[in-house]
Amino acid sequence: MPTRFNINLPPLTRILFLANLAFSVLNAILRFRSWTASLPSVPASQLAQQPANYLSDPRWAVPFLALVPIRSIRYPWTFATAAVIENNVVSLAISASVIWFGGRYLERAWGGTEFAKFLLVACTIPNLLTFCVYAIWHASVRTPDFPTPIQGLLALEAGFLVSLKQLVPEHTVSLFRNTVRVRIKHFPAIFTLANIVSGPLLGTWTALWLSLFGFLTSWIYLRFYRITELTSTATGESAKMRGDASDTFSFVAFFPDGMHPFLAPLCDSIYALLVQLNVCTPFSEDAIDAGNENVAARSEGGLPSIMNHSSAGSGGRRAEAERRRALALKALDQRLNAAAANRAGSAPVASAALVTASDTVPDAAVGASAEPSQSPVAVKEAQA
Template sequence: GSEIFNEFTKLCKGLVLILVGVHIVVQLIPSSLTYFALIPARTIPFGWNLITAGYIEQSIQGLVVSTLGLLFMGKLLEPIWGSKEFLKFIFVINFLTSVCVFITAIALYGVTRQDNYLYMPLSGFHGVLAGFLVGIKQMVPDQELPRLKIKAKWLPSLMLLFSIAISFFTPESATYLSTLIFGTYMGWIYLRYLQRKPESKHRGDPNEDFAFSTFFPEYLRPIIDIIASKFHRNLCGKSEAFIDTLGYSLGSAPLPGSDPIEASRRREKGARALEERLAAESLNAAGKKSEELQINGTNNV
């Protein structure tokens, strides 16, 4: 067991300790939720809960899922992004997701006038986990998961589809669904437009294989592309206009960061990291089997 735990990064193990420690504090002092969970009616005086809420798991089930997700997905993403960028991703996605959840709760209260939208304590690391799935989609989109035969590029979409389906049968869906949706979307926004690439000194990933429409089935993509293009113009119109004034255009030259060679290099790096991890696990398993055979042989003698 200790050998398996040693395979995870120090940063991820440190973050797990924080999640576990905060969970214990919340269980021992339930009133702390009032100050550190996201309660929309109290967020204005307690603005810091937009940051702290993402690190509070109220249930043991949520803690287990967040811990395992952080360890295993962090094991793949942190070596590729680097520890600093990995930590930055967690902080930014957690904060932006909390802001979106807060705004959504206020809007839902305005429409329904149900007080539970204002006073329900919202928290959890699952928004960041949803963002991690988007990172895996970006890095190794065509990598198939062992046994499941599902390509990594569909993980965020399947997770959201499954969560939405469950929400029709569980009254607690308000506590997690919006966080998962916004965690996925903010993860894509960050990786698509904001993440800095040290190797190219540019931001984002404008590659077509990482467009917003790739979260949807093929037959829906033309419609999604029309909607997404309007958002893209609003978000990136000024920067593209500035590029055009310098003599570049979308048709004549690729925008910074959209070089297919760079995208291919990034994905090869992600695939290589995943293959190395799987190979290391296979070697460890083979080594354990050989040791067991030797021990059994010695005992038989």
């Protein structure tokens, strides 16, 4: 009996996955049509020199799908659609895999509403900043006839890595049959550094800017603006706080430990400047403690079971509820033991206080307190 194939993707992740495929195919079709339509106007002597790679040549870019500097300003929706367009099969396969695994994990971890907000921030803002860089460049030098289009999922890929660093920083990924083991918290810096180096060497300048702005935008949003749910290990109850104040998600934590003494003063100075400019609000000590406590609670569970192939949504929620219940019972047991120890320590002190008080009671008071113990008959005779 044939088994039924289950895609097992949350709604927004499924939409993003299909949009990546559909827009990339549509972009390739429109590029091919523009290229073939231009062939009759090319002289026969130059036909052999006509570039056949219509997928990467900037002259065949589609300005109402991809973000083409100068030309796409009339199509504001391209700041979002450009993020899901890939120009070749390799990059399309990579972006589809990132959406499949990273998207379904984050959507189930955060919920649909928070995941949608993150997608909007991580896709549009890096594209807008990259567009501004190219606009300034074209204004400074002579604008080419066919400027380089801005497109691809690199900004969102950097954002997914930053998000995983926040949620499961100590989870280890094994590569090449366990010959290489890398913890997830190192992936954002490695990914961004690789694109920064490849920009000057390979000429992939758009990848440089998209990955860099995607990394910074995602971290700033998750660090200072996203509503985070904090779980108290003492009571098991949840509370909401804006941003993530934990020490493990500070900017310097993205770099190797040996660089922290050199980078920490610089990062602290930049942070103080941003606070003075009212760009971000400083975290209180209670917020930092709550953030660190939440990180500790997440790390106890390891990689959440929502990545598993199952009716995993309910299973993951049950596992999370059981974990929180166990933490609450453990905290309650610790409090009861502490209260019992305090009562045991305070009992001799209370007894000594009672003895001292009884020794200092005046004799007249003792006599007065003894009067009510007389019989009712004696009381009546005394009144007569």
